[in-house]
Structure formats: structure tokens, C-alpha cells
Amino acid sequence: MNVLEIKNLTKKFGDFIAVDNMSLAVQEGEIFGFLGSNGAGKSTTINMIAGLLQTNGGEIKILDKNIASHSKLAKMNIGIVPQDLAIYEDMTAYENVRFFAGLYGLRGAELKERVEEALVFVGLLDKQKSLPKDFSGGMKRRLNIACAIAHRPKLIIMDEPTVGIDPQSRNYILTSVRKLNEMGCTVIYTSHYMEEVEEICSRIAIMDHGKVIAEGTKEQLKAIITDTRDIWVEVKNTENLEEAALKEIKGVNSISIEENVIKINSQSEVNNLNHIIQFFISRLIEIRSLQEQAPNLETVFLTLTGRNLRD
Amino acid sequence: MKEVLWLVANSLRSIFTNKRRIFSYVLVPLLGIFIAFMAYGDTGPAKLHAGIVDLDKSTLSKNTTSFIAGLDNIKVSNVSQTTVKNKISSGTLDCAIILEPGFSKAIMNGEKPEIEIVSIKGAQVTAFIKAYLNNYIGNLHSLSTAANGDTAVFNTLYQNYKNAEFKVSAHSLKDTSKNNDMTIQTIGFLLMIMLNSAGGLSELILKEKENRTYFRLMSAPIDGKKYVLSNIIVNMVIMTIQVVVTLTAMTQVFGISAGIPFWEMTGVMMFFALVSVGLSLVITAFATSSTSASALQNLIMTPTCLLAGCFWPVEIMPKTAQKIADFLPQRWLLDTLTELQKGHTLGSLSLNLATLFAFALVFFMIAIYKFGRNNNVRSFI
Ligand SMILES: Nc1ncnc2c1ncn2[C@@H]1O[C@H](COP(=O)(O)OP(=O)(O)O)[C@@H](O)[C@H]1O
Numbered sequence A: 001m002n003v004l005e006i007k008n009l010t011k012k013f014g015d016f017i018a019v020d021n022m023s024l025a026v027q028e029g030e031i032f033g034f035l036g037s038n039g040a041g042k043s044t045t046i047n048m049i050a051g052l053l054q055t056n057g058g059e060i061k062i063l064d065k066n067i068a069s070h071s072k073l074a075k076m077n078i079g080i081v082p083q084d085l086a087i088y089e090d091m092t093a094y095e096n097v098r099f100f101a102g103l104y105g106l107r108g109a110e111l112k113e114r115v116e117e118a119l120v121f122v123g124l125l126d127k128q129k130s131l132p133k134d135f136s137g138g139m140k141r142r143l144n145i146a147c148a149i150a151h152r153p154k155l156i157i158m159d160e161p162t163v164g165i166d167p168q169s170r171n172y173i174l175t176s177v178r179k180l181n182e183m184g185c186t187v188i189y190t191s192h193y194m195e196e197v198e199e200i201c202s203r204i205a206i207m208d209h210g211k212v213i214a215e216g217t218k219e220q221l222k223a224i225i226t227d228t229r230d231i232w233v234e235v236k237n238t239e240n241l242e243e244a245a246l247k248e249i250k251g252v253n254s255i256s257i258e259e260n261v262i263k264i265n266s267q268s269e270v271n272n273l274n275h276i277i278q279f280f281i282s283r284l285i286e287i288r289s290l291q292e293q294a295p296n297l298e299t300v301f302l303t304l305t306g307r308n309l310r311d
Numbered sequence B: 001m002k003e004v005l006w007l008v009a010n011s012l013r014s015i016f017t018n019k020r021r022i023f024s025y026v027l028v029p030l031l032g033i034f035i036a037f038m039a040y041g042d043t044g045p046a047k048l049h050a051g052i053v054d055l056d057k058s059t060l061s062k063n064t065t066s067f068i069a070g071l072d073n074i075k076v077s078n079v080s081q082t083t084v085k086n087k088i089s090s091g092t093l094d095c096a097i098i099l100e101p102g103f104s105k106a107i108m109n110g111e112k113p114e115i116e117i118v119s120i121k122g123a124q125v126t127a128f129i130k131a132y133l134n135n136y137i138g139n140l141h142s143l144s145t146a147a148n149g150d151t152a153v154f155n156t157l158y159q160n161y162k163n164a165e166f167k168v169s170a171h172s173l174k175d176t177s178k179n180n181d182m183t184i185q186t187i188g189f190l191l192m193i194m195l196n197s198a199g200g201l202s203e204l205i206l207k208e209k210e211n212r213t214y215f216r217l218m219s220a221p222i223d224g225k226k227y228v229l230s231n232i233i234v235n236m237v238i239m240t241i242q243v244v245v246t247l248t249a250m251t252q253v254f255g256i257s258a259g260i261p262f263w264e265m266t267g268v269m270m271f272f273a274l275v276s277v278g279l280s281l282v283i284t285a286f287a288t289s290s291t292s293a294s295a296l297q298n299l300i301m302t303p304t305c306l307l308a309g310c311f312w313p314v315e316i317m318p319k320t321a322q323k324i325a326d327f328l329p330q331r332w333l334l335d336t337l338t339e340l341q342k343g344h345t346l347g348s349l350s351l352n353l354a355t356l357f358a359f360a361l362v363f364f365m366i367a368i369y370k371f372g373r374n375n376n377v378r379s380f381i
């Protein structure tokens, strides 16, 4: 069954098209990744799914029901973890979760049980009486998640839940996503961190300029780019590097430089490794290491858009 | 409705578990009473200045004079018959008590003595003195009946009566005119507090938008209408508490009698509560941020309160200012209360109430219209 189905969805802000005739489907039990750089239209799409923004065309179905005519059903079955924290700073962690869970009609003993369950899940039960203003960024993010899951939604949508937090909280959150999924939740996970999406998502849609430009499992996406390969050359210094000349070498598609590592994307069928090595030697640039990278989503994105994810 | 009640209960809980909020929503309104006291000088009930014209010049008439002087809250001076009228009309005296010749004799004979009480302040002032005098003279009559016309016996009885631990029960004097003014003053301040707290509570809508919780709420089974309704309910609850607490403290703790039955006054204030919510929703609907809403509130509320005579009698302002005040809901509210104090019934003031209601209605309609056009969720990035 499709938990979420989007058809020809469009959103305009004035003349600007933020979401452009987008279609996709998320099946029950998936961890579905939304990968795209900032401004790709991920949050806008989520806000329309959550019923916060009017659409300018197209339709959205949750559990096979159109959200325009079944908004209550849709809202009851969705748990949103917004990109911007939505918690009350003057209410304790417990009160925050309790408040949001209560909006979904939970009361009494059941409410109490679900609130505690959610706090245990995000590892904040021992902090339940503390105010979020004393929390670290990671703890706030976790509380934000607890507020979205206490009513046990079928579909949990997380919008960049790991932005700006410490690695430990980040791992905690990624583990939680998997656990939620094992418990039967369908999860839509939005990020511009390729590693995260690659790590936990069973299927991924790559978004750019309001469009889904590729969709599939990791393997399917990587298969798109078997015709290119990545060669990383670590050098002592990049001062004398003439990028343009490097690009001239036959078969080289694109180059990016990160500190002392030159990342070269090149066509697979052209054997140009000799030329590349020759390029560095002739310019007296000392090569420290040289390796060929297995394709990853970053390269997929780069190939599809000509840009880095984080640009 | 279940969701609305949940929102209401939650807001009220967060208000009443926060000392600072209790202070600003419940205790600050009481400040108005202190301000009223300050404005009217002495904190105790007013002293009444009575002049006594003793034309009988007997022991009994002198005793009567000292009886009156012994009453709480009354200052007595002997004045001559010729000056008394002047002193009353100039306001040096609040009233004059004239003991006609034959006062003593009439009492001894068990007859009603001639006492004239003159005042331009009306029955509110004289009724109190009359009541005490009647009581006093009644006692003297009992003595004279017991003495059966025997002057010596009467004098002995009278001495005993005087020496008995006789204490006039200390009913404080209610000079209603001053009390009425203090009531209006207190309520004037209360009006401003109500406007401000309604403004503050509606501003929470903008604050919630700014800190994003609003959008989180909207992704739950809550919509904008339910949310605003819950805000209105919280607002009305808070203002009801403010009104009841302030009026109770004013009448019960501070002993300012309003001259209007408590529930009538509360009821009229509820009309103004609606006006306050309506106005603050209009401001919220037009403001682009909570800061600009605050600024707009200050720009609108304080000056209109000043103009409408919330802090001083409207009569002392220039005629043009008074004309402008006629277009302000605060003026209509204060006017309604003043009329009630003068003894008009609520029924006869239905025009005033209808006007207040119309203010509220117009504000609500503007707010609803503007909210309806605001549906474009702002900056969602
Ligand atoms: N309320 C809005 N008004 C105008 N433009 C907007 C609004 N919200 C988002 N946008 C624009 O739409 C584009 C997509 O934004 P968003 O969905 O937040 O991207 P993402 O979440 O993928 O980073 C961005 O270019 C952003 O500037």
C-alpha cells in the first residue's frame, strides 16, 4: 500500500516555482530519503503534505485518501518533525510532548503512557522535568522528535533532523529512525547529508529545483553513473595547479578540490590515468596518494546536476 | 471542540503556573485601586464637614452637638445662622444641622424635635446623619418617657446613659460622590490593563508563528479557526478574572462602594472584554511581527485610554478632545457606569451597551476578514 502518493504537485511563490510538477510514491514500511541541496524544495513539499501550505495544482494522498478531503485522517496519521524546532521553551520536556500528543485526542492514562514511551524512545525520560532552554541542540532535536511520535503516527516525516548537532546525537537519531521503522512506521527522511541518506534509507528521491531528478534504491541510483568513475588525488600542495589544463585531459568530466585532495570525475571507458599522473609530475606537484572511489550518492548528485550537494 | 478545550486548558495552565504572568494578569489590575486612592488624597473614607447651628442652646442641644461630633468621619463646627447658607453653597460645609429653639423641651415632652438638615449634596450625605440623629433622639425619648416629665429624674437617667460605655458603631461614612469617582478611576485603569493583556495574549499568536510552534500545531488536527477561538476563550477567561478580582478587591477589601450592583458592573465590563479581544485581534491581524504588534498596541491603546478619560474625568479636557472621546469604546463604557451610578437602570442604557457591542462586532469582523487574507504562511524556509 502507498502511505504517501504525490501526483503532479506544484507550488509557486509568486513567479518562483518551488515545487515543479512532482510525482512520487512512498510504500508502507519504507525509509524514504529526500535528498537535495538547500532550496531544492524539500521543506515546501513536506509543508504541503502536512497541510500547512496550499498547493498550486496536483494531488496528495495519505493512505490512499486525498488530503484535501480527508485532512483530519491525514493529520492523525502523520507525525511531523519540522526543520525548525517547534517546542515551547517555557514548558518542560514532559509537558511539551504531553501537549502535542493531547492535540491528537489522547487523554488520561493512555496519554501519560504514550508520553513516557516517546520520552524513553528519544532518551530524554530522565530530563522530563527540565526546560528545553537548558538542553543542548541535539537534545532539543530529540525532544522535537518525541513530540512527533507520541501519537503513534503511521507516517513520520523528518525534515533535516540532524542539522547542526553533535555526532553523538546524530547517531542516536539515525538509530531511532531505524527503530521506528522496525516498529512498523514508514519514515520520510529529508537531508542534504548524502552519508545519512545512504546509511539509512531504503529508497531515495533526489530533488533539485523542485523536481525529482532521480529515484530508486542506492544501487539503482549508483547504476546511473557506472559510466563515470571518481579518482581522488591527494597532493602536497595545490598552488601550481592549473585546473583548466586538468579538465582538458581526455575523458575528464569535472573537478572539485577539497583542501589537498583533487577529486576528478572521469568517463569510465577512457583510460586516462597515465595522463592524469603525467599532469602532476610535469608540474612538479608531489602526489601523496591516489585512489579510485566507488560511486556514491554525492557523485550521483554531481553527475546529475553538475553541482556538489552542499553548494 | 475537544482540541480547542485542550488548547485553552494548556494556555491557562501555562499562565497560572508562571508567577510573572499571574502578577501581570491578576495583580497589576489591582494597582488601579491604589492609583485611585493616590489621586483622591487621603486613603481613608472622606470626612464630612458638618456645621451645627444651635438655636436652642440647652444642655441637650449641646450634648447632641457633641454626639454628632463623636461620630466617625465627621467634623463638626458651630456656625451662626447668618453664615450657614454661604458656607454651604461655597462648599466649606458639606451640610448644616439646625437645632431649632425648643429642641430640648420637645424631647422632654416626648415630642419630635425640630431638626433641619441642609445640604446641596443630596440625600446620600444627609441620610446617614439623619439615621444617627433619629436613633439618638429615640433614646432620649425613651429616657423622658421613663422620667415621666420629671426633669431631675431625666437628668439622672441621662447622665447614666451618657456614662454607659456607649459607642456609636463605626459604620464608615460613604461619601458616594468621592466613591463614585474612585470607582470610575479604578475601572479606567482596569480598562487599560484589560486592553493590554488582551493585546499581550493575542500577540502570542504572532509569537507562536515566529517560534514555529504555530505551524507544528497546524500540522496536528487543529486549524487556524480553532486556534484563534481558543485564544479568544483564554482572553475572555483572563479578563473575567481581572474584572471580578479588581471589582471584588475594590468593593470588599478597599471598601469603595461603586454605587452599582456588583454583577451589573461585571456584566457591563464583559462587553468591554469583547471589545478588547476584538481590538487586539485586529492589531494581530495587521501586524507583521510580535514586535510591531506591541508597538501598534502602545500606539493605539494608551492614547485612546488617555483621551477617553480613563485616568481623569473627561470633563477637564478640551471640548474637541471630548468630541473625539465619543468615538472611543472606553468612553462609552465609563459613561455607562457613570449613568448607572446616577441611578439609571441597565434597561435604559441599552443604547450604550449596543454601541459597545457594535464596537466589538466591527473589530471581530475586520480581524476575521484580515486573517482570511493572511492564509499565505510566511517565510517557511
Ligand atoms: N514562503 C515562501 N515565500 C517565497 N519563497 C519561498 C517560501 N518558502 C520557500 N521558498 C523558496 O522555495 C525554495 C525551496 O525552499 P525549501 O522547500 O525550504 O527548500 P529545502 O527545504 O529543500 O532547502 C527556496 O528557494 C525558497 O527560497
Ligand SMILES: [Mg+2]
Pocket (backbone or CB within 6 Å): A042, A043, A044, A083, A159, A160, B381
Ligand atoms: Mg528545508
